[in-house]
Amino acid sequence: MADRSAYAILGLQKGASDQDIKASFVNLVKKYDPEVHTDRFMVIQEAYNRLKDPKKRAKEDILTFNIIKGDFLFAADEKVDDRPGPDDAAVEQARDRYRTAAGDARTREAYLRLLMQRSSAQARRKMWSEAIRTWEEVSTVDPSHARARNNLMYGCILLGTSYALHELFEDAVELWERALQLNPDNVDLVHNLALACEKAKLPEKAARYWAESINRWKTRLKEHDDEYLRECIVEAHRHHGQTLHPETADESADTRTVRRQRYREVLEVKPDDFEAKFQLAQSLVEDRKYGEAIADLDALSKQHPRNIEVLNVLAWAHLHNGAVDEAFGIWQKSMTIDPKNPVTRENVVRAHLTLGKQYRQKGMFTPALVHLKKLLRYMPQSAEVFMEIGATYDMKGDVRSAGQAYQQVLALDPKNKLARKALNDLRMKR
Numbered sequence: 001m002a003d004r005s006a007y008a009i010l011g012l013q014k015g016a017s018d019q020d021i022k023a024s025f026v027n028l029v030k031k032y033d034p035e036v037h038t039d040r041f042m043v044i045q046e047a048y049n050r051l052k053d054p055k056k057r058a059k060e061d062i063l064t065f066n067i068i069k070g071d072f073l074f075a076a077d078e079k080v081d082d083r084p085g086p087d088d089a090a091v092e093q094a095r096d097r098y099r100t101a102a103g104d105a106r107t108r109e110a111y112l113r114l115l116m117q118r119s120s121a122q123a124r125r126k127m128w129s130e131a132i133r134t135w136e137e138v139s140t141v142d143p144s145h146a147r148a149r150n151n152l153m154y155g156c157i158l159l160g161t162s163y164a165l166h167e168l169f170e171d172a173v174e175l176w177e178r179a180l181q182l183n184p185d186n187v188d189l190v191h192n193l194a195l196a197c198e199k200a201k202l203p204e205k206a207a208r209y210w211a212e213s214i215n216r217w218k219t220r221l222k223e224h225d226d227e228y229l230r231e232c233i234v235e236a237h238r239h240h241g242q243t244l245h246p247e248t249a250d251e252s253a254d255t256r257t258v259r260r261q262r263y264r265e266v267l268e269v270k271p272d273d274f275e276a277k278f279q280l281a282q283s284l285v286e287d288r289k290y291g292e293a294i295a296d297l298d299a300l301s302k303q304h305p306r307n308i309e310v311l312n313v314l315a316w317a318h319l320h321n322g323a324v325d326e327a328f329g330i331w332q333k334s335m336t337i338d339p340k341n342p343v344t345r346e347n348v349v350r351a352h353l354t355l356g357k358q359y360r361q362k363g364m365f366t367p368a369l370v371h372l373k374k375l376l377r378y379m380p381q382s383a384e385v386f387m388e389i390g391a392t393y394d395m396k397g398d399v400r401s402a403g404q405a406y407q408q409v410l411a412l413d414p415k416n417k418l419a420r421k422a423l424n425d426l427r428m429k430r
Helices: 006-010 018-031 038-052 054-061 088-100 105-124 128-141 146-165 169-182 187-199 203-223 227-244 253-269 274-286 290-303 308-320 324-337 342-361 365-377 383-396 399-412 417-429
Strands: none
Touching: 006 018, 006 038, 018 038, 038 054, 054 227, 088 105, 105 128, 105 146, 128 146, 146 169, 146 187, 169 187, 187 203, 203 227, 203 253, 227 253, 227 274, 253 274, 274 290, 274 308, 290 308, 308 324, 308 342, 324 342, 342 365, 342 383, 365 383, 383 399, 383 417, 399 417
């Protein structure tokens, strides 16, 4: 139950009003006494919390298909109500008469009326595929037939929704695209296509429909300021970025530029969005634009002085920018705020190890040893650290200190072949 959408848990559909959401929650609480059905109640409570808050609801809605409302349109003489529609023989006879006398208006109108009657019966029985074919036939005979056009559009929407709910996403995309051609202004349909293309693994189409959804929501926001709509735009940017441009070490500079532009667009809509500011700064670090990143992270750190994540990225930006003392000073501040934070500890260890190896490669053995020995504060029983210290003393020419470090490695790891070989090599040098 916990894996279902908040709407499904509360027995609602996307688009439900605040009053409907609250009423459903109250009814479920009455049905499932919290003291008797504790686990179920917690799931219901969590679902209600997700929908009553605009930000959380936007996060829910951005990944939920829209239920697109509409009506089928029929003239009075086209509705069949409970009566069966015209049979195939009657339709075929009308079709033959129309083909024989295509220019006769009365014959044409009788044929169209019979087709609409058949589609009325098909729609009443939810035979969407058959009804769609009938409305297509009407539209072929009379391209200006407004009721057939409306019904064809809405039939494609309903059948597409059924396919999407059964995870037949490619079929849903095909039908919803036909519906969109008939009603290009339907933003809910565009959003559905963005989700369906994504699930159908059609990334280029998904990107196009996501961009179109965001642009249309922005237009609405300019016309009417709305907190929920603003959050939808932010969440769409965030989701679209994570899905189509995952943050990996292998992504190109162009991709990172696109990602930064997306974060800037989020900030245009929601200037105080922490995540967009942080991700923007982090992408600058990834692109080695350390000066810009430090400026952004400094500003963010002033707004959120106890945010460990910001401090850690800021420290790395300073380290990569050559400001070693500033970097370790920031990490010290981070450890003061949260002494047990494993990420900060891991970052400090990695920084000392990286600097130790870099200095050693440059022949700067004293600063290399300073950083490597500082690792012993965090890893006093690490054979790997003593091995690095031994190798540094060895390269420096301090045979005695190197031997002591290798002996310490063997004390911690008696089967370490590298340390044993290193000791043998040292004896050969004497």
